[in-house]
Amino acid sequence: MTLPRATTPPLRRRDIAFDFGARIPVHWLDGHCHRTRFYDAMSIMFPEGERAFIESVQHYRDRIGVDASLQRTVAEFVAQEALHSREHVRYNRHLQAHGAPVERLERWVAGQQAFARRYLAPAARLAITVCLEHFTAMFAEQMLRDPRTLEGAHPSMADIWLWHALEETEHKAVAFDVLDAAIAGAFRRYALRTSAMLFVTPIFFTLLWRMTFQLIRHDGRAADLRGWATLLRERLVGSGSLVRMFPQWCAWFRPGFHPLRHDSRALIERYSARYDARGKRARRKANADS
Template identity: 35%
Template sequence: MTRDLFARRFTARLPADIPRDWLPSSPAIAALLNTYTVLVPANEAFYMRTINACLPRIADPALRATAIAFIHQEAEHGVAHKRYWRNLDRQGYRFRTFERWVDKLTFRAIERIAPLSLRVSMVSCVEHVNAYFAHEFLSQRILEGAHPEVRALVEWHFAEEIEHKRVSFDVMQAVTPSYAVRFAGLAMTLPLFYGLMTFGMMRFLLQDKRLFRWSIWRQFLDHLGPRNHMLLRTLKHMIAYARPSFHPSQLDDAALAEAVIDRYSSRAQNWLEPANRGRAAAKQPLAA
């Protein structure tokens, strides 16, 4: 049985001396996750606005309440990752112009021109990708050896992505059950997501003067191929989403997420706490 969905606040201190090489085993993966951190606040804000706009169209009270809890979880993710931006600034990275342009030219532009049905389809697809990222990083223990606070930030976020992975899909099905709309969201989201992540990763590697080092790319390609076979599993995961019979619950990895949440909520770590706008505040939607 999965636990109720509610928002948690990430309370771990992010010390000022976190090094650029916070994941010594793979600088390319660190650059990829730095990009993820930069994109999260605008991403999550887009998800929140989209799901909030869907609330009046959701007839099922239970799904509506869960969707509101999802909104509050995503809000906490944006807050926590934006805290880490201060560390990226201290490390000397330049990323804020990139983030502003991505927000303006992707999320804000999509909101102006795309109907709500397509926007919620895109949110459902990218949440599927987020849940896949989460499953891979947690099950493969890719972040072992990472700086503890950065690892905690990413793993907590990934655990909650698994925890709420079915919500946006269920909202999409309630608002626009059309398979054609779901497939259109898939076709638009995948190149956009992976294109932005790849471009951002390359920008971070360029600033580290590592973009043209074969050893860095060999490590990254090992993740995709011989060592972790991540590329093949990624393709299978995306193909699964395209099946008409697909539902996120078909991959049961709730225990994986719960173990992470329990670890960072324990007395030994005590890096998570219920957010003020968790269970109680989840009874009310955000203002439109």
């Protein structure tokens, strides 16, 4: 049974500046090059991607009607995504300061977004945003549910990933609800989102693994078969995170699918107290300094 919109968790602006001090090791995830660089590749993808998410949703703000609840939720979605973009820019500058080829890889992502802005209609870009929000929500849930995904991580790096995962889980239905409100016709909406998912999936994973490979090659570890085996086993074998995501990916193609059918409220409650408190302390400090 679909959860009513009233049960959608409130979105909070947790304006936290994370610590990317020089003491963070290059391979911050338990000293493992390949596992670390998989996350670093995702971080490099985020700032351009999140700017595109904001643009595609903002384009339809005047078409979602007088639903004050959805309008407020969209405003909070935009605020959360802007903070994610800011912190991942800082994360990526930290990577660059330690020699990673960040600017070159950022150009790959920017090129894809420039192509989409030039050649794709706003409705197609919104559908792509909805699909990518589903991907980030799936990744986020695996991270929040399974402590092993960040086992051995430097605390500062685990911190930013858990914060980001919490907020992606909170707002996983927002772009979907905008699509529902702004695009007329149930069949058109279904065709848009399912065709977009088939289009986006190979592009997203090809870019992610290509960027992961480039970072690992930069570290001189491209021929480290044991490192690759560890990463692939963690992601693709048995109960690996990408394997666990597959049922949720398949669920996307059900005609009655809605993100809130998959109830994540317990996960949100588990992590929100920790980051709500951090956000409140940051606001108090900012107010005291102003």
